[in-house]
Amino acid sequence: MNLKIDHNNPVPLHSQAENILRQLIKKEEYKNGELLPNEVELSKKLGISRNTLRQAINKLVFEGLLVRKKGVGTKVANKSVLGGIKNWLSFSQEMKMLGLEIKNYELHVTLKKTKPEISNFFQINENTSCLTLERVRGHADFPFVYFISYFNPIIPMECQQNFNRPLYEILEKDFNIVAKTSKEEISASLAGDLIAEKLEIKANDPILIRKRFVYDINNQPIEYNIGYYRADSFTYTIEAVR
Incomplete structure (x- = not known):
């Protein structure tokens, strides 16, 4: 060559x-x-x-x-985390498609009072408590994404729920809620101290922020999700047909 x-x-x-x-x-x-x-x-x-x-x-x-x-x-890179808008996949489905074995580095479940943007999405009163799931996930070598998921309080999930199972499997099999639509926002930023610690990078390293607004088959908002991805491990693709 x-x-x-x-x-x-x-x-x-x-x-x-x-x-x-x-x-x-x-x-x-x-x-x-x-x-x-x-x-x-x-x-x-x-x-x-x-x-x-x-x-x-x-x-x-x-x-x-x-x-x-x-x-x-x-x-x-052996394989990069790949996202896109052609077909919506859950994180577990994306990783399975890529053949990646995923490891949970951290998993925390709490009840938190909602911020205005979250309460507006769920159409609930501000400061209403909702179940919040925080996970740091990656492959065997290092973590590459920090997720924060807020769930609509109408879903009767509890902190004792086993969140080692795929999230949308839990919603469908345990609560008869089928996730259908995801609207997304992608932005770029520097990691900052908290995200850098979670993802084992430097505070001034670049990250991609991926917000997902998830609705069920009845167009009811069910999840407000924020993912903070290492920029060296995530590629977002867009396919447009005219």
């Missing part, structure tokens, strides 16, 4: 490097999460500066295609 960059090409050097990296990580030897050549070696092969190379690498890290580990190097 030709790793040389054309300096006479009007396409920016970092964009050319990015395209080469995209081709490189598709090669068989890198498909199983192998380390890329170190930055000094790779920048020399490409004929560009390390800063230009890093710009290209950072783009692929942000997309979840590469993972950079301090003192180790940059490697191809």
